Amino acid sequence: MKLCRPLAVAAAVAVATPVVLLTAAPALAAGASTAQTQNQPTYAELVKAAADAQKAYEEAVIAKEEGQKKLKAALDSLDSDTHPLKAATIAADKAAKEAAGAKEAAEKAVADAEAALEAAQSDTEKAEAQRAFEAAEIDLAKAVEAKQEADATAKEARTALDDARVAAVREYSVVQDAPEKALKAKKAAEEALATAKECVRENGLTSLAVGLPSKVVAGTTVDFTLRVTNGTERTLTVDPLAFFHVDGEHRGEKSHLEVEWSNGSGWQALNGNEPEHIAHIDSMKPGERSDVKLRMKVASVAQAADAFALFAGDASDAYNPCVLGPMKRYDFELLPVGSKTGPADEAKPGRPGENDDKRPDAAKPGTDTGPSAQGGASKQAAATGTGADGNLAETGTSSAMAPLALAGAVTVVLGAGAVFAVRRRKAADNV
Structure with a gap:
C-alpha cells in the first residue's frame, strides 16, 4: 500500500x-x-x-x-x-x-x-x-x-x-x-x-507646502503647491496625504474651507473635514520630485479662526506595503472679509507638540526652524527631509499609538484620530 x-x-x-x-x-x-x-x-x-x-x-x-x-x-x-x-x-x-x-x-x-x-x-x-x-x-x-x-x-x-x-x-x-x-x-x-x-518610516519622503500663506482672508482663493520629494534610495509608489481643519468645525459638517487639488488633469475636491490621499504617484524614483497643485477657497461668511493643514507621504514599494514619510503641520489664520495681509506672511510648519519629549524621533523645541512655505529648508531639513518644528509622530502600527504631536486637545481629537485612521486604512489597502 x-x-x-x-x-x-x-x-x-x-x-x-x-x-x-x-x-x-x-x-x-x-x-x-x-x-x-x-x-x-x-x-x-x-x-x-x-x-x-x-x-x-x-x-x-x-x-x-x-x-x-x-x-x-x-x-x-x-x-x-x-x-x-x-x-x-x-x-x-x-x-x-x-x-x-x-x-x-x-x-x-x-x-x-x-x-x-x-x-x-x-x-x-x-x-x-x-x-x-x-x-x-x-x-x-x-x-x-x-x-x-x-x-x-x-x-x-x-x-x-x-x-x-x-x-x-x-x-x-x-x-x-x-x-x-x-x-x-x-x-x-x-x-x-x-x-x-x-509600517516603515522614510524620513527622506517629504511632503512640503510651498506658497501657503499664514493668513487667509474670507472670500478669497489661495493657490499653493504640495511638493513631494523622494529623498530615499528606493523607488516608491506614493499617495500624498492632505488634511485641513478649522477650529470650531467638526467632522462631517460643511467647512468654510473648500480645497481642491490637481495633478494636471483637472481639479478634484477634498472631502471636507476628512483627511484624504491625493494625486497617486505610481512610480517615484530616488531623487524625483512631484508638485501637486492645491487651491483653497475661503467662504465669505467665514469668521476669524485658527486653522491648520497636515501633509505627509504614504507609500509602498516592492518590499513594504506601508512606508510613511514624516508628517508636517502648517498653522494659518482665517481672517474676516476685508482684512489686510502683508506680503511676507507665509505659513511655516507648526510648533512642536506637547508629546515631543515622549517620541525618540522628535526634536526638542527650538532646535530647528523647519522648511518654510516657499520651499526653503534648514540644513538639517535638507539633509533628512524633516524639520524639528511640525514633524508629527508617524502612525500606522501599534507602536505609534501615542498621541500625535499636535498642539491642543481639539487638534489631537479631530486631527490625529482622523489622520491615524486614514493612514492605517491606506496601509491595510496596500497589504
Whole structure:
C-alpha cells in the first residue's frame, strides 16, 4: 500500500522550510537602502511563501490523517489469517510444530530400540534389535533435518510478516512529523510576512507646502503647491496625504474651507473635514520630485479662526506595503472679509507638540526652524527631509499609538484620530 501523497507533502515541507527563514524590515525602522534589499525577499514573495507554507501545513495534516488510516488498515490486514504472509506464517508454524513432534517420536523410538538391544538374549534377538536401533537412528536424523528445515521456513515466514509491519510503520513515520515541521515553517512565514506588513518610516519622503500663506482672508482663493520629494534610495509608489481643519468645525459638517487639488488633469475636491490621499504617484524614483497643485477657497461668511493643514507621504514599494514619510503641520489664520495681509506672511510648519519629549524621533523645541512655505529648508531639513518644528509622530502600527504631536486637545481629537485612521486604512489597502 503506497503513500505517494504523504511522501510528496513531506518533500514539499522540506523544500518550503528554507524560504520562510527570510525576514522583512522591522516596524517603523528607517527604510532599507537598495544595497540592503538586494538579497531581501519582496513582499509578493513573502505573501507567496506564507500561502505555500499554509498549504503545505494543511496538506501535511491531511496526509498524516490519511497515513494513520492506511497504517491501521495495513496492520489489520497483516493480522488477518487470510493475508498471504500471515497464512504462510500460520502454515509454517504448524509444519514446524509437526516436525518437532516427529523428532520427539523419533527420539523415543531410538531410546526404545536401544533398550530392546540391551535386553536381547540370543544372537538372533540381538541382530534384530541392532537393525531396529540403526533404523530408528536414521529416522531420527531425518526428523532432526526436517525440524530444522521447518523451523527455518517458519522463521522466514515470521520475518516476512514482521518486515511488512515495519514497512507500513516506516511509511507512516515519513508523514508522522510532517505537520509539526510544516507548522514551524508556517509560523516562520507568517512572522516574516507580518514583519513586512509593519509600517516603515522614510524620513527622506517629504511632503512640503510651498506658497501657503499664514493668513487667509474670507472670500478669497489661495493657490499653493504640495511638493513631494523622494529623498530615499528606493523607488516608491506614493499617495500624498492632505488634511485641513478649522477650529470650531467638526467632522462631517460643511467647512468654510473648500480645497481642491490637481495633478494636471483637472481639479478634484477634498472631502471636507476628512483627511484624504491625493494625486497617486505610481512610480517615484530616488531623487524625483512631484508638485501637486492645491487651491483653497475661503467662504465669505467665514469668521476669524485658527486653522491648520497636515501633509505627509504614504507609500509602498516592492518590499513594504506601508512606508510613511514624516508628517508636517502648517498653522494659518482665517481672517474676516476685508482684512489686510502683508506680503511676507507665509505659513511655516507648526510648533512642536506637547508629546515631543515622549517620541525618540522628535526634536526638542527650538532646535530647528523647519522648511518654510516657499520651499526653503534648514540644513538639517535638507539633509533628512524633516524639520524639528511640525514633524508629527508617524502612525500606522501599534507602536505609534501615542498621541500625535499636535498642539491642543481639539487638534489631537479631530486631527490625529482622523489622520491615524486614514493612514492605517491606506496601509491595510496596500497589504
